[in-house]
Amino acid sequence: MYLGVTKPMIQLVLSAVLIFAFFHYAAKKQAMVPGKLQYVGEQGYNFVRNSLGRDILGSHDFMRFVPYLFALFFFILLNNLFASIPFLQFPTFSRSGMVYGLALLSWIIYNAVGIKKHGFGGYLKLQSVPAGVGGPILALLIPLEFLSNIIVRPVTLALRLFANMLAGHLLLILFALGGEYLLLHGATLVKPVGILAWLLFIAISFLEILIQFLQAYVFVLLNAMYIQSALADEH
Structure with missing residues (x-):
């Protein structure tokens, strides 16, 4: 019986489980001299904390x-x-519904942050009225x-995310299947084109x-910038 569960849905759950398991075990033994797992986990955390958090939001709010x-x-x-992992080979966010769910969550968060700090009217004014501009141009x-x-x-x-993931996936399919068809079913003169298509498939995969x-x-990064904009006192 079909339950309506799709491959992207399974991948969403799988990714959440894998990420939780990895960082749970990476942080489980917090040694002064970190092992490989702890080191990778710390570097991943520091990358997001510093380059996507502190550098964008500032040291006070990040x-x-x-x-x-x-x-x-x-x-x-x-x-x-997941698009590059054998047997999965499908980018979850090439499904637009998955991406717009994340975008909606982001929209709720940065608007809620701005409204909480500035009030509803103050936030709308901040986002809609450019600072230092007056006169009829405001209309x-x-x-x-x-x-x-x-x-x-x-x-x-x-x-942006959906289009890039979908386009990349389609491009890989085009070169992989096109190269296979030319090699197996094409004339002798076009078989080298099939080999070239496969070489391009490998290059594009990387x-x-x-x-x-x-x-x-x-x-x-854009999420952090939108939050920073919502927290700022001037637009």
């Missing part, structure tokens, strides 16, 4: 957001890397700022690993 940024980064990264700028900062942000945040990391980094 620590309370580090758990969210940390979990978000490794959750996205592992689900992206144009206020709707544009509101759309850009409140409405469009989660859409573009999700679209490039995709870099892109998978960068997309996780960019998604979390």
